[in-house]
Amino acid sequence: MKKHRRKTAGRLSALLSLLLVATMAQPLFQTRAAENDVTMDGNVTWSYLDDGSDPAGDSTTAGYDRTSWTKDDYDISAWKTATGPFGAKKGKINDLGGGCTPKTLLTQYKADGTTDIEAFFFRTDVTIPDASKVTKISGSVIYDDAATVYVNGVKIAGFDDDSITGNLQYGGSNAGDPKTETISTSDPAALAAVKDGKNVIAVELHQGRSSSSDIYFDMPTLTFETTVSVPVYTQKNISWTVGKDASEINVTWYADVDGTGTLLVAKNSEVSGNEMPADAKSFTANGTASNKSGYYNYQTTATGLSADTTYAYQLVNGETKSEIRAFTTGGTGSFSFAAAGDPQIGASGSSVNDTDGWEKTLKLISGNSAFDGVDFLLSAGDQVNTASNEDQYDGYLEHDTLLDLPTATVVGNHDSGSAAYDQHFNNPNESSYGTTAAGGDYYFVYNHVLFLALNSNNTSTAEHKAFMEQAIQATAGQDITWKVVVFHHSIYSVASHSLESGILTRREELVPVFKDLDIDVVLMGHDHVYCRTYMMDGLDPMTDASIYDDADYSSITNPTGILYVTLNSASGSKFYTIKNASFPYSRVMNQENVPNISRVDVSDSQFKVTTYRTSDMSVVDSFAINKKHVHNMKAVSAGEATCLDEGNIAYWYCDECGKYFRDADGEQEITLLDTVVAAKGHQYGAWQVVTAATTSATGIKKHECTVCGKVETAAIPVIQETTTENVTTEEETTEETTEKVTTEDATTETTQKATTEDVSTEDGRTTEDVTAEPTTELTEEDTTIDKTTEAMTGEMEDTESTTASGAGKDTGTTEDKTGKDSKLVKTGDTTPIIYVAVIGICACFVGAGCVFAKSRKNK
Secondary structure, three states, X not given: OHHHHHHHHHHHHHHHHHHHHHHHHOOEEEEEOHHHOEEEEOOOEEEEEOOOOOOOOOOOOOOOOOOHHHOOOOOOOOOEEEEOOEEEEOOEOOOOOOOOOOOEEOOOEOOOOOOEOOEEEEEEEEEEOOHHHEEEEEEEEEEEOEEEEEEOOEEEEEEOOOOOOOOOOOOOOOOOOOEEEEEEEOOHHHHHHOOOEEEEEEEEEXXXXXXXXXXXXXXXXXXXXXXXXXXXXOEEEEEEEEOOOOOOEEEEEEEOOOOEEEEXXXXXXXXXXXXXXXXXXXXXXXXXXXXXXXXXXXXXXXXXXXXXXXXXXXXXXXXEEOOOEEEEOOOOXXXXXXXXXXXXXXXXXXXXXXXXXXXXXXXXXXXXXHHOOOOEEEEOOOOEOOOOOHHHHXXXXXXXXXXXXOEEEOOOOOOOOOOHHHHHOOOOOOOOOOOEOOEOOEEEEEOOEEEEEOOOOOOOHHHHHHHHHHHHHHOOOOOOOEEEEEEEEOOOOOOOOOOOHHHHHHHHHHHHHHHHOOOOEEEEEOOOOEEEEOEEEOOEEEOOHHHEOOOOOOEEEOOOOEEEEEOOEOOOOOOOOOOOOOOOOEEEEEOOOOOEEEEEEEOOOEEEEEEEEOOOOOEEEEEEEEOOOOOOEEEEOOEOOOOOOOEEOOEEEEOOOOOEEOOOOOOOEEOOHHHEEOOOOOOEOOOEEEEOOOOOOOEEEEEEEOOOOOEEEEEEOOOOOOOOOXXXXXXXXXXXXXXXXXXXXXXXXXXXXXXXXXXXXXXXOEHHHHHOOOOOOOOOOOOHHHHHHHHHHHHHHHHOOOOOOXXXXXXXXXXXXXXXXXXXXXXXXXXXXXXHHHHHHHHHHHHHHHHHHHHHHHO
């Protein structure tokens, strides 16, 4: 019997396993499928009965069914048809209030013309392709005074109809205006009434009382909402890994479905609500069989990201979408990261306890002020105790903090024996060097810091060296400020593993390589203890207190050695005791059997490691490496500015940091703009006449820059002759003109009209070009002639006229150039002509004299 029961139990277990697998393979859930909804709008055609009769017949007869008219087999061929809204107010189409005006008039009164009909009946139909998908009926109805809604003879909604028990019955709200109510039901009886194909929608409308003033019905919309059964998949172990630089980030996750997964990424500022934007970037991940039975591994890289930017993301498998979360990319400035040693979930014998300890540490990273602004998490190996144990990976990965915080991990000895590590961590720039089943060496750059992650389970120093050399060469153009190596097997520790031959061999081989490659810091784990070395010059500790910044050896400036830090367990799953031995390289060693977590702050000028106890966030140790730049100064002599070219002051320039200084000691920093002396600009002397202007040609003048000797020329306008026109014969006019001419001012002015011709200048430019230049200015002396001629012209225009031919004739008229008739000149009266002649002759002499005088002066 026991044997039989054992077999039966085995069969039941096998059956349950099969059922579990089947359930996992085809998980389902209902989701809205709006595209499959069937909606009836307010434009539908209704059949209706408004003659005051009972559509179900005589209520006193046997077998009377008052709702028979709501069913599909009822004959409505004699009913009227129309579209809504339906109604009446005092027997006519009028506004009933609230914007409700009937389109189709109902017969409101009985034959007596004053008594309201008790009820009205309406029917229409709608076609449902697949009734099994309908999960809700929704809509709205507007009515006065009571309404009941049916689908295929089944009541699905009623409004103010509680008192209604018969078809021809008054009842309802008797409200002043029609009421609007919502139809919404998922009642199984209502849904069961829906069928494939034609479905009858029926409404009975009741009048509130026999003397009611109005009646109204409208159904703006009625929707048969549908859902579809779609698979729902489980996504788990979502793990973000730093990208090769700020433009990328890597992700991996498990899902219990094969096929193609998708990573959606958009700037966090573009996300609204619980939906990713339509233009979110999409990155494909192809599922591959994973280490976990029934699950597939998905990995992809988001590329083309902007530095120092927060992005929202969502993972998609079929219809299953992850919660929208966010991550932030690196940039170029200062940053920080959390450094953890050996979480090793399962090492204590209780994965639950170890997971709890790890969760506490992660919450400190995400929520404690000491870790504000941390950009990523670095784990120095042994994420789990057993390399292939997926339950332990659940304990390491299934934490809310890790959904937003990128990580960088290395392969520990407890991770190395399975491909599970490589499936859970999508490391960038992974190399073929240093490989085991878990993966190989890799590197990444974060804000100008080069991180070199070694798989120290591979003991080939040659491979690790080749990898590091290649990585350093590949990043030579990225302005690397620090080089940090991280691997699992600590080569400078003080606990259980510290004296093992494998550790000593790694130390002897790797340390010289690190020195040759000018490594700054090495971070390690493995020994479940905290240890910080002195600065190490190769294999030799630098213990001289004078090279450190203080007596506590807590910082150093511009060191030549390397700092090695061994990180204690971050989960508390296991601790090792410090050995009773001499460790001359160790400056600080600590073991209190309390989990530790370190914060590392990095800038161009400082690399600082501060380690905390997770129990109370007190500090275990802190050490900083400072880099003070030593300028390589280049002196630049002062350069004098010219008219057109800038000069510079004397200054100093550092050809390493690119900064500028007023002094050789680099204490007075300036910008490149501060070194510039502005160009002086031309300083021109007075104008000199080169060629005097005549009445037929322009003249030329020049002036010269007193600094550089540059010569600029300009044109002198031509001198125009004056003409005698429009002579008037009035004696008064002649006398007035004569008086003006004899004045002192008039005798020194002459009419001059300036015209500009394209006369070539000494430098090849035309007069037109030169006179257009804004820098060319005339002196007061140069413009005297122009002013004189302008004044003279103004006065002469008042007196000049042209005598008509035959001035001595007895009669005649003169006409000026503007077409105006002149006055008659008496025959034989020559006085005006003489006066005009005298004026013209004087004007010519005066003008010529002025030109001659100026010409003599310029010479």
